[in-house]
Amino acid sequence: MCQMSAVVEREGKVELLKENIVRLDMLATGVRISTLFEGPTELAGMTIHHIDFLTGKVFLQKQ
DSSP, rough: OOEEEEEEEEEEEHHHHHHHHEEEEETEEEEEEEEEESSEEETTEEEEEETTTTEEEEEEOOO
16 A cells, blocks of 8 residues: 655745545645544645655645
8 A cells, every 4th residue: 555645845844744645635725634544634725736656745835
């Protein structure tokens, strides 16, 4: 299995938001992330900046 991690870059540092992501849904108000071990979490005001498949990271940013 190949889960992703959600991260956000702030002040030049990469901050981990969630690990073991199995689903990411785009919402009108942000994103909803579902992980392997937890229920869905909504991150209001966030959008996908880019995805690095090589490192398994989804980079999010404020809308």
